[in-house]
Structure formats: C-alpha cells, structure tokens
Amino acid sequence: MTAPAPRPVHPARTPGPVRVVGTGLLGTSAGLGLRARGVDVVLSDPSPAAAALARDLGAGRLAGPRTGPRTSTGGTDSAGGAGGAGGADGEPRLVLVAAPPDVTAQVVAAELAAWPRAVVTDVASVKRTVLAQLLAAGADVRRYVGGHPLAGRERSGAVAGRGDLFAGRPWVLCPAPGSTPQALAAVRDLADDLGAVPLVMDAAEHDEAVALVSHVPQVAASLVAAQLRRAPEGAVALAGQGLRDVTRIAASDPALWVQILGANAAPVASVLRSVRDGLDAVLAALEELAGEDLARGGAGDGGPGDGAASGAGPARTGARAALARVIAEGGAGRARIPGKHGAPPTAYAVVAVLVPDAPGELARLLREVGEAGVNLEDLRLEHSPGQPVGLAELSVLPAARSRLEDVLRERGWAVHAG
Amino acid sequence: MTAPAPRPVHPARTPGPVRVVGTGLLGTSAGLGLRARGVDVVLSDPSPAAAALARDLGAGRLAGPRTGPRTSTGGTDSAGGAGGAGGADGEPRLVLVAAPPDVTAQVVAAELAAWPRAVVTDVASVKRTVLAQLLAAGADVRRYVGGHPLAGRERSGAVAGRGDLFAGRPWVLCPAPGSTPQALAAVRDLADDLGAVPLVMDAAEHDEAVALVSHVPQVAASLVAAQLRRAPEGAVALAGQGLRDVTRIAASDPALWVQILGANAAPVASVLRSVRDGLDAVLAALEELAGEDLARGGAGDGGPGDGAASGAGPARTGARAALARVIAEGGAGRARIPGKHGAPPTAYAVVAVLVPDAPGELARLLREVGEAGVNLEDLRLEHSPGQPVGLAELSVLPAARSRLEDVLRERGWAVHAG
Numbered sequence: 001m002t003a004p005a006p007r008p009v010h011p012a013r014t015p016g017p018v019r020v021v022g023t024g025l026l027g028t029s030a031g032l033g034l035r036a037r038g039v040d041v042v043l044s045d046p047s048p049a050a051a052a053l054a055r056d057l058g059a060g061r062l063a064g065p066r067t068g069p070r071t072s073t074g075g076t077d078s079a080g081g082a083g084g085a086g087g088a089d090g091e092p093r094l095v096l097v098a099a100p101p102d103v104t105a106q107v108v109a110a111e112l113a114a115w116p117r118a119v120v121t122d123v124a125s126v127k128r129t130v131l132a133q134l135l136a137a138g139a140d141v142r143r144y145v146g147g148h149p150l151a152g153r154e155r156s157g158a159v160a161g162r163g164d165l166f167a168g169r170p171w172v173l174c175p176a177p178g179s180t181p182q183a184l185a186a187v188r189d190l191a192d193d194l195g196a197v198p199l200v201m202d203a204a205e206h207d208e209a210v211a212l213v214s215h216v217p218q219v220a221a222s223l224v225a226a227q228l229r230r231a232p233e234g235a236v237a238l239a240g241q242g243l244r245d246v247t248r249i250a251a252s253d254p255a256l257w258v259q260i261l262g263a264n265a266a267p268v269a270s271v272l273r274s275v276r277d278g279l280d281a282v283l284a285a286l287e288e289l290a291g292e293d294l295a296r297g298g299a300g301d302g303g304p305g306d307g308a309a310s311g312a313g314p315a316r317t318g319a320r321a322a323l324a325r326v327i328a329e330g331g332a333g334r335a336r337i338p339g340k341h342g343a344p345p346t347a348y349a350v351v352a353v354l355v356p357d358a359p360g361e362l363a364r365l366l367r368e369v370g371e372a373g374v375n376l377e378d379l380r381l382e383h384s385p386g387q388p389v390g391l392a393e394l395s396v397l398p399a400a401r402s403r404l405e406d407v408l409r410e411r412g413w414a415v416h417a418g
Numbered sequence: 419m420t421a422p423a424p425r426p427v428h429p430a431r432t433p434g435p436v437r438v439v440g441t442g443l444l445g446t447s448a449g450l451g452l453r454a455r456g457v458d459v460v461l462s463d464p465s466p467a468a469a470a471l472a473r474d475l476g477a478g479r480l481a482g483p484r485t486g487p488r489t490s491t492g493g494t495d496s497a498g499g500a501g502g503a504g505g506a507d508g509e510p511r512l513v514l515v516a517a518p519p520d521v522t523a524q525v526v527a528a529e530l531a532a533w534p535r536a537v538v539t540d541v542a543s544v545k546r547t548v549l550a551q552l553l554a555a556g557a558d559v560r561r562y563v564g565g566h567p568l569a570g571r572e573r574s575g576a577v578a579g580r581g582d583l584f585a586g587r588p589w590v591l592c593p594a595p596g597s598t599p600q601a602l603a604a605v606r607d608l609a610d611d612l613g614a615v616p617l618v619m620d621a622a623e624h625d626e627a628v629a630l631v632s633h634v635p636q637v638a639a640s641l642v643a644a645q646l647r648r649a650p651e652g653a654v655a656l657a658g659q660g661l662r663d664v665t666r667i668a669a670s671d672p673a674l675w676v677q678i679l680g681a682n683a684a685p686v687a688s689v690l691r692s693v694r695d696g697l698d699a700v701l702a703a704l705e706e707l708a709g710e711d712l713a714r715g716g717a718g719d720g721g722p723g724d725g726a727a728s729g730a731g732p733a734r735t736g737a738r739a740a741l742a743r744v745i746a747e748g749g750a751g752r753a754r755i756p757g758k759h760g761a762p763p764t765a766y767a768v769v770a771v772l773v774p775d776a777p778g779e780l781a782r783l784l785r786e787v788g789e790a791g792v793n794l795e796d797l798r799l800e801h802s803p804g805q806p807v808g809l810a811e812l813s814v815l816p817a818a819r820s821r822l823e824d825v826l827r828e829r830g831w832a833v834h835a836g
Contacts, residue, residue: 150656162834164772170656201652209653212645217664220642222748223696224635227689229751234619235627238568238588239755245663246635247755250748257745258738261700265708271645272701276694278641282679283690290683320676327675330640330668333647337657337665354582360788362797367785370778379780379799416580 013189016040019063019092019118021107023054026123026149027098028161031059033194036163042092054158064090091115094186096147097122101259105133112139119186121147125210126263127174127203134176141176145187146203148172148210149196156253164195171196174203204267211267218249218257219272225250282326285319292316348377349401351394352416353408365392365413372407374400391416431607434458437481437510437536439525441472444541444567445516446579449477451612454581460510472576482508509533512604514565515540519677523551530557537604539565543628544681545592545621552594559594563605564621566590566628567614574671582613589614592621629685636667636675637690643668700744703737710734766795767819769812772832773799783810783831790825792818809834 017040020027031041031054041060045051055062095118099107104124111120112134120143124130127146134141151169171191175184184200191198201209225247228236261268355361362381369376378395396404408415435458438445449459449472459478463469473480513536517525522542529538530552538561542548545564552559569587589609593602602618609616619627643665646654679686773779780799787794796813814822826833 150658152658160834162772162832172656199652199655205650205652209650209656212649212653213657213661216645217642217661219697219700219744220638221660221664222745223693223700224638225749225751226696226744226747227630227634227692227751228754229747231630231751231754232623232627234617234623235630236754236756237617238590238627239631240568240570242639242667243631243635244755245666246639247748247752248663249660250745250752252745252749254742254745254749258742261704261741262707262738265704269701269704269708272697272704274645275641276697276701278644279637279690279694279697282637282641283687283694286679286683286687286690289680290687320680323679324672324676326637326644327640327668327670327672329644329647330665331643331670331672333643333645334665334668336646336649336654337662338654354580358793360785362794363781363784363786363788366781367778368781370781375776376780379797381797414580416578 012037012039012193014039014186014193015093017042017090017092018060018190019044019095019111019115020054020060020098021045021095021111022098022100023050023059023158024098025156025158025160026151026165027096028054028057028059028158029151029163029165030096030098030123030190030194032057032161032163033166034190035060037193039193042090050158054161057158057161059158059161092118094118094190095120096190099124101126101130101256101263105130105137108144109134109137109139112141112143116140119143119145119183121145121173121187121190123147123149124263125152125214125260126207127172128207129263131174131176131203142178142180143183144176145179145183146174146176146206147187147191148174148206149191149194150214151196166191167195169196171198172206173198173200174206175200207264208267208270211264211271215261215264215268216271216275218252219261219268220275221247221250222252278326278329281322285322288319289316348395349398351396351401351404351408353392353394354414354416355392362392365408368408368411368413369394369404372404374404374407430455430457430611432457432604432611433511435460435508435510436478436608437462437513437529437533438472438478438516439463439513439529440516440518441468441477441576442516443574443576443578444569444583445514446472446475446477446576447569447581447583448514448516448541448608448612450475450579450581451584453478455611457611460508468576472579475576475579477576477579510536512536512608513538514608517542518674519544519548519681523548523555526562527552527555527557530559530561534558537561537563537601539563539591539605539608541565541567542681543570543632543678544625545590546625547681549592549594549621560596560598561601562594563597563601564592564594564624565605565609566592566624567609567612568632569614584609585613587614589616590624591616591618592624593618625682626685626688629682629689633679633682633686634689634693636670637679637686638693639665639668640670696744696747699740703740706737707734766813767816769814769819769822769826770834771810771812771826772834773810780810783826786826786829786831787812787822790822792822792825 012034014034018034019042020031021044023031023043023045031043034041035058042063043051043054043060044063045054051062054060092115095111095115097104097107097111097120099122101124104122108120108122108130111118122130124146125148127148130146131141134144149166149169149171151166173184173187173191188198353365355365366376374396376394376396380393381391394404405415430452432452436452437460438449439462441449441461441463445461449461452459453476460481461469461472461478462481463472469480472478510533513529513533515522515525515529515538517540519542522540526538526540526548529536540548542564543566545566548564549559552562567584567587567589569584591602591605591609606616771783773783784794792814794812794814798811799809812822823833
C-alpha cells in the first residue's frame with residue numbers, strides 16, 4: 001500500500017530562484033514540480049490571493065519586498081511588472097511567464113526589462129504572435145525562448161495544479177532570432193526537470209502544428225456539437241460513443257478559445273480551408289446521390305440542393321468513389337497519430353471482457369490482469385444508458401493476448417476477442 | 419471468482435423459430451442472445467461457411483433442406499432467397515435480415531415472399547431507402563417493420579458477436595405505412611428479449627437523427643484526420659487526447675461508409691450544409707483577424723485569403739464574437755448528449771489519481787475504490803508518450819467524491835481534485 005513515488009533520476013539542473021509569474025494551472029504545476037526537485041521558486045500573480053493560494057499549495061514562496069536589481073521604475077509587484085525575489089542572491093536566473101495568452105508578450109517584455117540577467121520563457125499555446133510583439137516592442141530577445149508545454153487539463157486554476165502535470169508531455173521550445181544557446185539550454189533544463197520531453201521548433205512551425213493537431217479539431221468538434229442544439233430528443237437519445245468522442249472537447253471555454261484561435265488565425269484558417277474543400281467534395285457527392293435517388297422515385301427529401309444530378313451510372317460511381325476517398329484519407333491520417341510510448345498506433349491486441357456494473361468488479365478484473373503479469377497499454381470502458389454490464393476493452397501487447405484470454409477465462413470471465 | 423452472469427428477468431416473448439439471414443456481427447449476436455433465452459434460431463447466409471461458423475459459435479442451427487411453405491420458385495438457400503427451416507413446425511414466425519445495407523431491401527422482399535405468415539425486420543442503419551425500395555417492389559409491408567439496433571463495434575464478423583451486444587442499446591423500430599400492430603409488437607419483443615431499448619420513430623425521422631448523431635460526426639472525423647496525412651513528424655508528435663478522441667472513428671471501413679452515406683445522402687447533406695455555414699463563419703472571422711494581424715505588421719503568413727481586412731477595432735470585436743459564438747454553441751450542443759444511465763451529462767465528480775505504469779497498479783487502485791463501496795460511473799486513462807505514470811480519472815456520483823478522496827489518500831495514492 002505504498003503511494004506511487006516520484007522517481008528523481010538526477011539532481012535538478014535548474015538553478016534557483018525560478019520566478020513564476022501567473023499562478024494558474026500551469027504556473028502552479030511548474031512551481032510544485034520544481035519544489036519537489038528542491039528548486040527555490042518565487043511566485044507572483046496580479047492577484048495577491050491567487051499567489052497566496054499557490055504558496056499554500058506548496059508551489060513556492062511569495063515575492064517579497066523588492067530588493068533585486070530593477071531597470072524599470074514601477075513600484076508595485078504585479079504580473080505586468082516584476083517584484084524582487086528578496087535576499088542577497090534573490091535575483092531570478094529564470095522567469096517562467098504563465099499568464100493568459102493575450103497578455104503574455106507584455107508580461108514577458110516587462111520581465112526581460114526588470115531582470116536584465118535572467119532568461120525568460122512563457123507557456124502560451126501560440127508562439128508567433130508573442131515573438132512578433134516582443135520584436136515590435138524592442139525587447140531583448142537574446143534572453144527569451146518561447147515555450148509551450150502540451151499539458152492542458154479540462155480543469156483550470158491553482159487547485160488543479162500538480163507537480164507531474166508535464167511528465168512525459170511534449171514541451172515545445174521556440175528560440176527567438178538571436179536567442180543565445182545558454183538561454184535555450186536553461187529552458188530545456190526546466191522542461192527536463194519537470195519531466196517533459198523538450199522539442200525545439202521555430203515559432204511558425206509550432207503554430208502550424210498546433211493548428212493541425214489542436215485548434216482545427218476544436219473547431220470541428222464545436223461545429224458538429226452545435227448541430228445538436230435543436231435536435232429532437234429522440235435523435236440525441238441515439239447518441240453513441242462515436243458522437244461522444246468527436247464532441248468531447250466541444251465542452252471547452254469560449255473565452256480561452258477566442259484568444260487561442262485569434263492568436264493563430266492564419267494557420268488555423270489555412271487548415272480549415274482544406275477541411276472545407278474536403279467538405280465541399282463530400283457535399284457534391286451526396287447531392288449527386290440524393291438527386292439520383294429522387295430521379296429514381298426514391299426517398300430523397302427534395303430539399304434545396306438535392307436535385308442536382310441525373311440517374312447516370314458512371315456519375316454515381318464517381319460520387320461513391322469520392323466518398324470512399326474521404327473516409328480512406330481519414331484512416332490514413334488517423335494512422336499517423338503516435339500511440340502510447342510513441343509506438344506505432346493500433347499495434348495492440350484488444351481483449352474485451354464483460355464487467356457487471358457493481359463496485360469492485362472492474363477492480364477484480366484488473367487485479368487478475370495484473371496477477372497474470374500482463375501490462376495494460378490502454379483501457380476503454382464502454383457503457384450505454386440503462387446497461388447492467390459494461391464492456392472493458394483491454395489493450396495489451398499482441399504477444400500477451402492469448403495468455404491473458406486463457407487466464408481470464410479460467411477465472412470465469414466472459415472474454416470476447418474480435 | 420464467478421463469471422458475470424446473465425440475469426433473465428422474464429421468459430423470452432419471441433416465439434421460435436426465428437430465422438436470421440446474414441451471420442455477420444449483428445446476426446450472430448442476435449442468434450447468441452436469443453439462444454441464451456432458449457429461443458429456437460435458424461441461421462442462413464449466402465456463404466455456407468459463414469453460417470456454419472455462426473452455428474459453431476452457438477448462434478443457432480443451420481437451415482435444413484427446404485420443407486416449409488414457399489411462394490417463390492428458387493431452389494437453393496441463399497441470403498437472396500429463403501431456405502426452409504425444416505421440421506413440422508419449422509416455419510419461422512419472425513425473420514431478422516442482417517444483410518449488408520445495399521442488399522437489405524432485396525433480401526427483405528424475398529423473405530416476405532417466401533414466408534407469407536412471418537413478420538420480417540432488418541438491421542440496416544438507414545431506413546428510408548429500404549422502405550422506398552420495398553414499396554417500389556410491391557412487397558407486403560404489412561408484415562414488415564424496419565429496425566436499427568445502435569450497437570456497432572469496431573470489429574465485425576461472427577467471431578466478434580456476443581449475445582449481449584444489444585444490452586441497453588437503443589433499437590429503433592420504423593413501422594411501414596400499413597404495418598400491423600402485431601408486426602410491430604413482434605419486433606418490439608425481439609428487441610426486448612435481446613435487452614435493447616426499443617424506440618419507435620418513422621423512417622425519415624430516424625434517418626435525420628442518425629445523420630446528426632452518427633453520419634456527420636463520421637465525415638467530420640475523417641476530414642480532420644485527413645489533414646494529418648502530410649503533416650511533418652514534429653506536428654503529429656504534439657498530438658494529444660483531444661485529437662485522438664476527435665479522430666478515433668476515422669479508422670472506419672470506407673466500403674461500409676460509402677453504403678451508409680450513399681443511402682442517407684439527403685439528410686447527411688442537409689446537416690453538412692449547416693456545418694459548412696458554421697465553418698464559413700469561422701473562416702471569415704479568422705481571415706479578418708489574420709488580415710488585421712498583417713496590417714499591424716504582425717505574424718500573419720501572407721497566404722491567400724489573409725489580406726482581407728483592415729485594422730478596424732469594431733470589426734475585430736465582431737470577428738472575436740463570432741468565434742466565441744461557435745465555441746459556445748458547441749458547448750450547448752454537447753450538453754444535450756445524455757450520460758450513462760440516461761442521466762444528464764457532466765453530473766459526475768471526477769477524482770484524478772496517479773497510477774504507475776506497471777502491472778497491477780491500476781487494479782490495486784480500482785480494488786481500493788471498490789473496497790470503499792464506491793461505484794465507478796466512468797473511467798478514463800490519460801497517458802502520453804514516454805510517461806512512466808498514467809492519470810486515472812474516476813467519475814463518481816458527487817456525493818461519493820470526498821469519501822473516495824479520503825480513502826484513497828489514506829491508502830497513499832496521489833489524488834488530485836480539479
């Protein structure tokens with residue numbers, strides 16, 4: 001009954017103090033992670049109550065009365081300014097700006113000015129606009145390296161913070177033109193110390209990547225989910241796991257997403273234009289097939305746009321081929337998403353087991369999986385309204401599959417292999 | 419260590435023999451479920467080997483040499499024809515056609531003709547075209563009630579079949595114009611006997627519903643996933659759970675989906691046109707913001723379509739409002755999807771627990787959840803490449819949350835509440 005223990009592999013590389021500006025989910029999590037490695041952390045937030053909460057959670061100490069060197073003339077500590085870290089050696093070596101995306105550049109510029117010997121990084125999810133604003137403001141970007149840890153959660157705020165939030169997650173580093181190698185190394189050490197996987201790319205490359213893997217999926221999920229608003233009750237009652245998965249992220253915060261999409265407008269628009277081209281091809285094919293259906297006296301609904309085509313066989317073949325192409329292209333794209341541990345996807349065997357919907361049953365199943373010495377690569381629970389049993393789909397390495405099936409059957413489980 | 423046992427609530431209502439035509443996933447599962455209730459099942463498939471496999475799996479007996487009454491003149495048993503069920507009382511009372519969608523109407527018509535006293539139903543996922551084709555062929559639709567059990571799997575074929583496939587799933591019943599009440603009652607009993615939740619709606623209503631909750635999400639997932647085909651490796655390395663969820667169903671069979679989309683062309687096109695309107699609104703807003711970005715000397719990429727707007731503040735506010743509206747509408751639509759047990763969604767509290775990536779650890783966690791007397795409503799495992807721990811997100815009734823957190827913390831688990 002021991003707790004899962006953190007496993008420090010090497011001493012922290014990041015020298016303290018690290019100044020964390022902004023004590024929401026990401027700033028607090030970074031503070032917790034660094035404190036767990038023994039690094040001195042100084043917390044600052046425009047809201048003194050927010051900073052105090054992060055301190056109480058163990059994410060660091062509060063910025064004291066200003067004593068460190070300053071180049072600006074401001075007197076109060078705020079996310080826009082920069083308070084002293086206190087003490088003789090209180091000057092931060094590294095500043096992590098974890099402010100909302102729309103004020104990130106402004107806060108980074110202020111921190112660069114306030115701490116002329118510190119390296120400054122940030123966590124904003126769009127990198128090109130931050131850099132452009134820093135350059136426009138004449139900031140000393142030799143000491144700036146943009147950062148983006150891909151470690152969001154569905155919950156936000158300091159209380160949701162955890163020291164291992166970044167463990168195993170990609171952390172993109174975007175050096176500015178003229179960033180020193182020392183600055184890049186310092187931010188890479190920070191990511192390493194927090195257990196993340198640092199990846200260096202330039203800001204434009206980063207923004208195009210997140211448009212593709214994050215921002216466009218968000219827009220698509222929202223657009224599909226929006227269609228459900230006026231659906232009859234009978235229609236939403238037919239919702240299955242597919243719809244749930246496609247629309248899960250539609251339950252996101254509009255205010256945050258306006259900032260993100262607005263800051264990455266051109267790359268997102270570029271990918272969305274390609275999605276629209278695909279959508280237009282699907283629509284053209286469907287309208288052709290619906291028109292033929294009408295022409296055959298079939299079940300077309302006669303709505304606008306349905307009467308496009310005649311009943312010619314070759315055209316119909318073309319329309320069906322266009323539909324097949326879109327689905328096949330989707331499969332090819334899906335296959336490029338890396339699996340757990342970075343392994344190729346769909347390399348796992350799936351063993352499906354029925355589990356009664358009662359306390360302890362799933363635990364018993366998984367205990368017996370563990371007793372079989374088999375490691376679960378993934379686990380999926382399927383359930384539907386009113387169902388007294390669930391289906392647990394256990395993904396395991398293919399070599400372990402038949403042994404696992406045998407063990408579970410011996411122990412009386414209803415095992416279904418696809 | 420007893421197996422999860424089926425719980426028969428009342429004797430089966432369906433009188434045998436039930437003739438199952440088509441022994442793929444759905445036909446075999448229906449046979450298994452009916453056999454488990456003691457109902458006599460006769461199996462038929464155009465492939466004798468496929469029928470024999472379903473029999474060996476326990477889904478029923480094979481159709482014997484033809485002895486029952488026939489009105490057609492065909493001699494061999496095939497999915498297109500109708501073999502005799504054998505024996506004195508071998509005439510089927512109910513025929514379940516589980517053939518591929520594009521031949522369903524033809525098989526239903528043949529079965530109606532072959533067994534003039536039997537009720538015939540099917541499982542095709544689009545109902546209007548089947549009905550239209552039956553009416554056009556002059557079939558006796560008084561004995562026909564269309565059916566659609568929403569119980570697909572990612573795997574297909576008889577071997578993936580299971581007797582509880584339909585348990586707790588919606589099973590839509592679509593009476594034809596003139597279907598008798600007795601025919602509807604017989605198909606409703608079948609759905610009941612298989613543990614499904616029967617829902618009666620007309621064919622057009624059904625097809626519009628599945629366009630919304632199934633076919634359009636499939637198209638959207640495929641279109642988003644297709645964008646990944648030519649993505650740089652560095653981009654797909656940033657994939658997170660959001661992208662995985664949105665694109666999961668993109669790994670579907672193109673041949674099957676061409677049949678489904680083709681058979682439901684007009685309703686799918688109608689919803690997709692609404693999606694395209696939303697997409698156009700997002701694109702217009704993004705292009706306006708990207709254009710302003712350019713005008714400010716910012717980070718716009720200068721691609722085609724980026725130079726649309728000037729830097730006017732009010733227009734920018736309008737563009738941001740348009741983006742916020744799309745995300746908010748998506749949230750509102752998402753909120754309409756029913757949760758497990760048909761309860762309102764998002765009513766569960768989530769307790770997040772770190773789990774080392776080693777055999778037995780997840781089982782130990784869930785055993786201790788069970789020992790706390792708490793039932794898991796949902797379970798989600800989060801992991802990412804190279805991560806030595808996973809995050810298990812346990813959804814429980816809100817009343818059970820703090821007790822569960824206390825118990826798990828006492829036992830040494832790292833518990834994170836959002």
